[in-house]
Amino acid sequence: MIRSLLLTSLFSSAALAQPSLKAVLADASLLKEAGVRVLRTESLTGVGYAQITPDQETKLSRLAHAHGKCGGFEALPLEGVHELNPLVTNVFGQIADQELKNRRFVSSSHAFLSMTENPAITAAVGEVSEDQLRQTVKTLSSFNDRTYNGSRPNEGIQAMRARIEEVLKGATLPVEIEYVQHKGIKQNSIRARIVGSTRPSEIVVLGGHLDSINQEWFGNGQAPGADDNASGSSNILEALRILSHQKQPERTIEFFWYAGEEGGLLGSSEIAQTYKSQKKDVIGALQLDMTLFAGTGQFVLGSMTDFTSAWLRSYFESLNTLYIKAKIVNDKCGYGCSDHASWNRQGYPTLMPFEATFKDMNHNIHTSSDVVDSKSNFTHSAMFAKIAVAYAMDLSNSTLREP
Ligand code: BES
Ligand code: ZN
Numbered sequence: 001m002i003r004s005l006l007l008t009s010l011f012s013s014a015a016l017a018q019p020s021l022k023a024v025l026a027d028a029s030l031l032k033e034a035g036v037r038v039l040r041t042e043s044l045t046g047v048g049y050a051q052i053t054p055d056q057e058t059k060l061s062r063l064a065h066a067h068g069k070c071g072g073f074e075a076l077p078l079e080g081v082h083e084l085n086p087l088v089t090n091v092f093g094q095i096a097d098q099e100l101k102n103r104r105f106v107s108s109s110h111a112f113l114s115m116t117e118n119p120a121i122t123a124a125v126g127e128v129s130e131d132q133l134r135q136t137v138k139t140l141s142s143f144n145d146r147t148y149n150g151s152r153p154n155e156g157i158q159a160m161r162a163r164i165e166e167v168l169k170g171a172t173l174p175v176e177i178e179y180v181q182h183k184g185i186k187q188n189s190i191r192a193r194i195v196g197s198t199r200p201s202e203i204v205v206l207g208g209h210l211d212s213i214n215q216e217w218f219g220n221g222q223a224p225g226a227d228d229n230a231s232g233s234s235n236i237l238e239a240l241r242i243l244s245h246q247k248q249p250e251r252t253i254e255f256f257w258y259a260g261e262e263g264g265l266l267g268s269s270e271i272a273q274t275y276k277s278q279k280k281d282v283i284g285a286l287q288l289d290m291t292l293f294a295g296t297g298q299f300v301l302g303s304m305t306d307f308t309s310a311w312l313r314s315y316f317e318s319l320n321t322l323y324i325k326a327k328i329v330n331d332k333c334g335y336g337c338s339d340h341a342s343w344n345r346q347g348y349p350t351l352m353p354f355e356a357t358f359k360d361m362n363h364n365i366h367t368s369s370d371v372v373d374s375k376s377n378f379t380h381s382a383m384f385a386k387i388a389v390a391y392a393m394d395l396s397n398s399t400l401r402e403p
Pocket of ligand 2: 228262365366
């Protein structure tokens, strides 16, 4: 309410636009450490808003890398926008709303979910095939790149669609497959759907980004993106393969391979905004981005606690106890580091299990060396396909939702 007052009174204070400045969200203390002036801080989460020069961007990325992070910030599509502009206020409001929802959940009795084992899920989890994962990752990483703004933005996307169709030959349920075209970029996302039997309007989402990027200074431009993110993409497909010959779920399940994540969550933010404006009822969105490098150990995974839902994380812990039995280490990106942030921004519950803790992650990503090699661990990656299977099968036959 205070927000809407600000909204009207500050509407005119926009843009002293300096075109070389990038509007970003990042951990406020990281920004300060990089010598960047923090224009506004979201007090509940410590997320800061700043406008950075290319020099500061380099500094911030280096510092983030030194802390074991990736780029260290999320670029907003707001050129030179004043920190009190309603657009910034709106993003801050969305971040605060999610944080408050999580705090309410943690302090309520809902925090304890009891769940009993379903033998059909145990059997389905057991069907995950490392060979299938390897084949998909090999196919995707064989292209020069899968960049959203490269010369062939849809080459790898078409290959993935062909691979999806091939893998679904043994399906007993009907699966709808389609490209999702975007306004802002030429690369398409892919969506596959298994329609729910009794509550089709309730949607369980799982996804990962299909695009890749090379960020080497004097590199050859190759971006095989085996770990980032052919791996997560292969896990989502493996879950689809297995679910496509199960009993029809009560809720609809949607599988996404997003475009343009590396350009700033471009595909997923359009999709999540569209879903929100169409009032679609997304029960949860699982994001798999990087699952091939067992940096903290083969049975250990990182779980991002920022831009994710405390309810879905607690639900995931119950699933893990029954079906996966991994060690879960909570960690943070410190910024919206992947497509889950797009869904979270629109108020939908999200979850992001990750290959390792942040500091132990694969440091070859965004280079020509992100390939299948002796460090690629398909047993580790298979754990994430199992998570996707258990999550999709259980949640799509449940009446649970975020309180
Ligand atoms: N896979 C990375 C994100 C990531 C890295 C998550 C390390 C968890 C740990 C993702 O594809 C990526 O590179 N994201 C960008 C940000 C995005 C908004 C462009 C990044 O982290 O720089
Ligand atoms: Zn990346």
